[in-house]
Amino acid sequence: MQFKISRRNFIKMAGAATTGIVLSQLPNNTMGQANATGTCPYNGRELPLLYDTDICVLGGGPSGIAAAISAGKNGMKTLIVEKGITLGGLQTMGNVIPCMTTWAPDSDTSFVKDLKERLGKYGIDYNDHNEKSEVGIWTNPEALSLIYDEMCLDNHVDVLYNTIFVDVIKQNTTITHIIVQTIDGLKAIAAQTFIDCSGDAILARTAGVPSEHGFEKTGNNQPMSFRFEMGGIDLDKVYQHVTVELGDDFCPTKPPHYEFAEARHRTKQYVLEKFMVDGIASGELTEEDAEYMQAFAIVGKPGTISMNCPELPLKFSASEPLSYSRGVMAGRQMIHRISQYFIKHMPGFEKAYLAKEASMLGARESWRIKGKYYLIEDDYHNQSRFKDAVARTAWFIDAHGEKVSEKLPKGAYYEIPYRSLITKEIANLIVAGRCISASFILQASMRIQLTCMSIGEAAGIAAAWGLKNKISANVIEWDKIPANIRSYVSA
Ligand SMILES: Cc1cc2nc3c(=O)[nH]c(=O)nc-3n(C[C@H](O)[C@H](O)[C@H](O)COP(=O)(O)OP(=O)(O)OC[C@H]3O[C@@H](n4cnc5c(N)ncnc54)[C@H](O)[C@@H]3O)c2cc1C
Numbered sequence: 001m002q003f004k005i006s007r008r009n010f011i012k013m014a015g016a017a018t019t020g021i022v023l024s025q026l027p028n029n030t031m032g033q034a035n036a037t038g039t040c041p042y043n044g045r046e047l048p049l050l051y052d053t054d055i056c057v058l059g060g061g062p063s064g065i066a067a068a069i070s071a072g073k074n075g076m077k078t079l080i081v082e083k084g085i086t087l088g089g090l091q092t093m094g095n096v097i098p099c100m101t102t103w104a105p106d107s108d109t110s111f112v113k114d115l116k117e118r119l120g121k122y123g124i125d126y127n128d129h130n131e132k133s134e135v136g137i138w139t140n141p142e143a144l145s146l147i148y149d150e151m152c153l154d155n156h157v158d159v160l161y162n163t164i165f166v167d168v169i170k171q172n173t174t175i176t177h178i179i180v181q182t183i184d185g186l187k188a189i190a191a192q193t194f195i196d197c198s199g200d201a202i203l204a205r206t207a208g209v210p211s212e213h214g215f216e217k218t219g220n221n222q223p224m225s226f227r228f229e230m231g232g233i234d235l236d237k238v239y240q241h242v243t244v245e246l247g248d249d250f251c252p253t254k255p256p257h258y259e260f261a262e263a264r265h266r267t268k269q270y271v272l273e274k275f276m277v278d279g280i281a282s283g284e285l286t287e288e289d290a291e292y293m294q295a296f297a298i299v300g301k302p303g304t305i306s307m308n309c310p311e312l313p314l315k316f317s318a319s320e321p322l323s324y325s326r327g328v329m330a331g332r333q334m335i336h337r338i339s340q341y342f343i344k345h346m347p348g349f350e351k352a353y354l355a356k357e358a359s360m361l362g363a364r365e366s367w368r369i370k371g372k373y374y375l376i377e378d379d380y381h382n383q384s385r386f387k388d389a390v391a392r393t394a395w396f397i398d399a400h401g402e403k404v405s406e407k408l409p410k411g412a413y414y415e416i417p418y419r420s421l422i423t424k425e426i427a428n429l430i431v432a433g434r435c436i437s438a439s440f441i442l443q444a445s446m447r448i449q450l451t452c453m454s455i456g457e458a459a460g461i462a463a464a465w466g467l468k469n470k471i472s473a474n475v476i477e478w479d480k481i482p483a484n485i486r487s488y489v490s491a
Contacts, residue, residue, distance in 0.1 A: 035079075035158070040177050040188035042169065046187045047179065051160070052347045055463050056163050056191035056301050061089020062449040063433030063456030064197030065148050066111040070460030070487065071195075072155035078468065079159060081180055081189065083164045085362065086143075087148035089199065091449060092141040093360035095227035097296050097306040099449040101136035103394035104413035109487040111457040112137075112214065119282045120148045124300050124375040128257035138257055160189075165198065165314055168207045171301075173427045175207055189226040193428045193463040193473050199458055200319075201367045201435035209423045209431075210370040213319040215402055222310045222364035222444065225292075225344050226331030230339060231304045231355035235297055237348035241258035246271050246409045256302070261294035264323040265401045282344055289334050289341075290311050294398065302357060310334035311400065318363035328361060364400065364434075364447060371437030372474070373419035380405065380414050380445050388478040390458030393451040399444035409486040415490060416446060418478035427472040432459040 279285030316327030395403035
């Protein structure tokens, strides 16, 4: 990995390292002792209580990291439970680079501002300064992993890595514990408030919250993608061929902020469609391999790109375990064919190689809760406003294969209400990220990372405020929280 680090930033970072700012902040219990003592009855057994905390966040993706950091900043003892060994979710493990722009003016909440600042500190040139660009922040997965750990250390947020949610224990409408599978077997975690940022709403669903998955009309989830990285690429040569010689105007920016794409299920015909279709004709690619192809440069990793493909056929479902697993195998074969095809035929890829497969399949949509407010497509077109709004966004509806909407006019946006994060069934639960209460089509707009982060940030603030004021999470009125505490105040 090579981050571009300016001399000034290098000196700052070196100073931080020598004064031990980063490493000396490791939490006190780094030797692996349980944070709590005692046991918890579960299915006729007594499980060790591993952790007792104010706020437990399940899932450390864009929404989960933001939720945990804002809860920590607001003085709460906070724990993230994460099944991988990095935070960032799809951003890092799914190779989903970059963060798309919200297209909404002034949508950056303080977590997003902090993230940008930290990316800059690590020499990541996140901004392409082109207002036509669909990219909000250019990121780099290794930098994000490091930054998210650093944010947790700075804000006294603890993380349980390699730990998988298994079950909930409830008393009436309150979740008292979750059961998790750790490297040392099953353990219990107690918390006052739980925030489900799993992307799959697994905690909410297990606790009995109603949910749905897939498109209401077909039952199909959005297609999954199995993303991968390629290295050894001469990106300037690719730019010269695709943008200059072929005249592709898809990407308004130049390397190192560069992307190219084709999408056969869209009405727009992309210049690179012919390149992919030629591969079908020659027998090197299948129809499915050529359905959707997109590639993004990775800032800080010269000669490397993140491929936003292959897009798996719809028969591989993000909400059926066996189908999901078969999708992994099919996707791996697709990666092999696509990478070989690029190496043979795309100028600039002559010395390229498959550098990394994602360690998390890219599920755009799986399950969504049915909460107190259910966002629908009309909320996008009507630019809905809510007094309990926690975020604004205007990313277009991008339901691959089903619907791609027009963009909203410049400056327009819709808001996301706190009520779409809470449920009538469970008092001490907030849900954030791509699995909030929204229809399939609306979710295809709100699911972008920056919006998920802003929703997560609000969830953490609300959870902390509720505990301080003894108000259950599911009856908090966001607009009653003092404006100076809120991450977002509706105009
Ligand atoms: C292929 C693809 C391309 C995309 N392209 C873009 C793009 O270009 N730009 C953009 O902004 N957005 C893009 N998105 C959307 C965006 O990446 C996601 O919507 C966003 O990451 C969702 O964030 P989240 O926090 O809700 O969930 P996730 O990122 O899915 O994170 C969920 C976290 O929960 C953890 N978890 C889940 N279950 C458990 C469990 N049982 N126990 C413990 N931990 C668990 C996971 O390991 C993960 O870390 C794309 C998505 C996909 C799939």
